[in-house]
Amino acid sequence: MNGDTVSALDDAIAGALARPARPLGPPPSGTGLDRRRLSALPVAAQAVANVAPSPGMMAASGMVAWLGVAAVPVYLLATLAMVLVGSCVAQFARRMAAAGSLYTFVAKGLTPRTAFLTGCALLLAYLSLVGMCLLGASRRLAMLLADAGLVSVAERERTVLLLTVLLGTILTTCVVRGIQISAMVTLALEAASVCVVLTALAVTAYSGVGIDDTLAAPDLTASAVTGALMIAITGLVGFESGCALSVETRRPYAVVPRVMFWTPAVCGALMLAAAGLHIYGFSRHHGGSAVDGSALAGPAVAEVTPLLPVLLQLGLVSSLFACAMASANAGVRVLFSMGREQVTPPVFGRTHPRYRTPYVAAVTVIPAAVLTPAALWLAGLPIRSISTALSVLATQGFLLTYVLVCLAMPVFLRRIGEHTRWASVAGLLGAVLLAAVFTGFWMETVRDGRAVLVAVFAGLLALGLLWFGRVRRRVPDVAIGFFDEATVEDILPGASPVRRG
Amino acid sequence: MTKPPRHPPAELAGRQPAAVVSALTVLEEVARAGPGVTAKEISTALGLPPATTYRLVNLLVAEEYLVRLADLRGFALGRKVVELAGAAAREALPPGVPEAVTALRTRVRLAVHLVRYRDGRLRLVDPDPDHPPSAEALLARHLHASAVGKLLLAERRDLLPVSLARFTPATITRPDLLDLELAGVRSEQAARQLGELRRDRGCLAFPVRGRAGGLLAGLAVSTSPDRVGRLDRAVLRLVGRCVDELADLLAPDPT
Structure with a gap:
């Protein structure tokens, strides 16, 4: 360090201190969102809740039943893939805070059309997840109520519908009422749910109750392993929703990248733990036979404690509700960003004057996400197939978004002159890996006789592109990529770029 | 070992x-x-x-x-x-400011403190040497418990701490009551604190504003809580005159 450079920094500090204090005005409103308010924990909760590890843990323990010990490397591989995607997303999150999350990120690397496609896929994923989770939560609640004798079995379907509307109303209120509240609710519900499921799994493993005596020979054919990999990966998607809160997070460039890296890692570890507990419980009691995961929720656990199945169901309900809340939070922020860029009606870019949330987007799309499945059910479709359809749509949305964000990352870094060889390799590897998973998922869906869902997905995205084409014909240079730019408040007084700009 | x-x-x-x-x-x-x-x-x-x-x-x-x-x-x-x-970088006060504050001190015989607000932070720039106020860090962290803090909160409610710590039974710890108090500060253009940080100390603070009306500084007089409410008219006039003087010194006419 020579004296000259030291004095440059000293001069800057002295200059800043010597400036007359700027009078305080209201805080910069920039985006209209509640800027820089959330601490790290709610942001992590948002990301984790959107992954919904509890149902994933149940699936993981169930997988042991047909894959045996091979479930462990399957989950390891899935976790590694998602951590890779997470680290690609973190490259963006370290450099910009955007409510549009991956939609805005892709806009900074690829073309506006591709970015809009990403936005549509992401929005579709979040909204499908909102519908699916609320439907799932109300189905389980209705089942509990029926078991308790509070509603008759005949009324169960109607109860499901009523509960869905009720939960949807609560959800919308929380999302509008403020990110602090909805993030805290998410955190509490998700934490409770993970604790309950882990306890239930541990109790089962140690007591040996609920463990199947019959030997299931692990089915290790290529198609079985690919199928298992699909289940594991789809159980881990959704962690990127933490990015949607980056504008509202304190120290976003430190917090959000960490959340992007650790959420898939921790959720993967939870699922591995769930699988591990089953393998352990099983070798402890039967010396090597398989465990039937579905027995957990059934009468077997009730032999240990009659409360456990009820608690387990409540835990899953709260996880599903938290997932719906997290998806809704992220989804309305994607739509809000589109509204601000005027690629959708600008009214979606409006924020509540008091709660500083994108309330117009919230009161429009959350009811739509809740009522569409309800209408399908009224039209005669069974609830179970509606859930499956929504889950398949959501997974396609997430996987496509991940492929594109991995592709966009190295291009973005090159554009801003910060590319490294490692980043290019990571981006390319992530894109290829996820594209393979996406193709695999499509093939699996078609093989299961659900080709129509692939068509619906492609059709909805095509509609989105048609819409974008129309917007572009009217406004040829429509700007996509709205993010939270540095304000004068953030920069050292006297160090603003007036000379250059 | x-x-x-x-x-x-x-x-x-x-x-x-x-x-x-x-x-x-x-x-x-x-x-x-x-x-x-x-x-x-x-x-x-x-x-x-x-x-x-x-x-x-x-x-x-x-x-x-x-x-x-x-x-x-x-x-x-x-x-x-x-x-x-760090703390070494104390802000240099424009010439005339310390003199104006000292003059007020000798005339009103109350503790007189001057704070400045910069970027939403409170800085104790001229504390009364004879009656030292509470530590700057304490004031800056618990804005709801001091008169100079309430002046800042009345402009910038977003600076409100997540939880309102209680120091004495008089501390306002309910957000709704504090909002009411802050509305009063805005309408009266003065903030008071009656034994809310320390039982034996009350305070009356006035905003020093720039030409555009932005909050630059706060001038506070401090005494026992029961005396704050019934300060002499003459004293208040003197304080008011000092506030005007400080406004001119801290935000000089650009011409």
Whole structure:
């Protein structure tokens, strides 16, 4: 360090201190969102809740039943893939805070059309997840109520519908009422749910109750392993929703990248733990036979404690509700960003004057996400197939978004002159890996006789592109990529770029 | 018991201090090159490997010592850099300000304190030497419990701490009551505190505003809580005159 450079920094500090204090005005409103308010924990909760590890843990323990010990490397591989995607997303999150999350990120690397496609896929994923989770939560609640004798079995379907509307109303209120509240609710519900499921799994493993005596020979054919990999990966998607809160997070460039890296890692570890507990419980009691995961929720656990199945169901309900809340939070922020860029009606870019949330987007799309499945059910479709359809749509949305964000990352870094060889390799590897998973998922869906869902997905995205084409014909240079730019408040007084700009 | 090692442990002697030095040189380079300098330019100027430079600038951005500008390529020094100068960097008061405050002190025979507000932070710039007020850190952290803090909160409710700590039975800890109080501050253009931070101390604070009406500073007189409510009219007139004088000194006419 020579004296000259030291004095440059000293001069800057002295200059800043010597400036007359700027009078305080209201805080910069920039985006209209509640800027820089959330601490790290709610942001992590948002990301984790959107992954919904509890149902994933149940699936993981169930997988042991047909894959045996091979479930462990399957989950390891899935976790590694998602951590890779997470680290690609973190490259963006370290450099910009955007409510549009991956939609805005892709806009900074690829073309506006591709970015809009990403936005549509992401929005579709979040909204499908909102519908699916609320439907799932109300189905389980209705089942509990029926078991308790509070509603008759005949009324169960109607109860499901009523509960869905009720939960949807609560959800919308929380999302509008403020990110602090909805993030805290998410955190509490998700934490409770993970604790309950882990306890239930541990109790089962140690007591040996609920463990199947019959030997299931692990089915290790290529198609079985690919199928298992699909289940594991789809159980881990959704962690990127933490990015949607980056504008509202304190120290976003430190917090959000960490959340992007650790959420898939921790959720993967939870699922591995769930699988591990089953393998352990099983070798402890039967010396090597398989465990039937579905027995957990059934009468077997009730032999240990009659409360456990009820608690387990409540835990899953709260996880599903938290997932719906997290998806809704992220989804309305994607739509809000589109509204601000005027690629959708600008009214979606409006924020509540008091709660500083994108309330117009919230009161429009959350009811739509809740009522569409309800209408399908009224039209005669069974609830179970509606859930499956929504889950398949959501997974396609997430996987496509991940492929594109991995592709966009190295291009973005090159554009801003910060590319490294490692980043290019990571981006390319992530894109290829996820594209393979996406193709695999499509093939699996078609093989299961659900080709129509692939068509619906492609059709909805095509509609989105048609819409974008129309917007572009009217406004040829429509700007996509709205993010939270540095304000004068953030920069050292006297160090603003007036000379250059 | 073994003697403590004479040399610092290996991990301290190794890479970390080097990283700190590199981080500081990056800050210095941004200061020297001026706002808008890119990571690549920093890397070239300092002869640091690009990957290391990118990691360092992103770390400094994460900690808010650097700010990434709107083009996402360029950097500027962050507001937090001032904190590097630490408490030593006391703000120099414009000439005439200390004299005006001292004059008021000798005339009203009450404790008189001057605080300034900068970037949403409260700074005790001229505390009464004979009746020292509560520590600056305490005032700055618990804005709801002091008169000078309430002046700031009345303008910037977003600075409200997450939980309102209770210091005495008189401390306002309910957000709704505090909102009511702050509305009163806004309408009366004065804030009071009656034994809310310390039982034996009350305070009356007046805002010092710039030409555009922005809050620059706060002038507070402090005495026992029961006396705050019935201060002499003459005393209040003197304080009011001092507030006007300070407004002229702190925000001089641009012409």
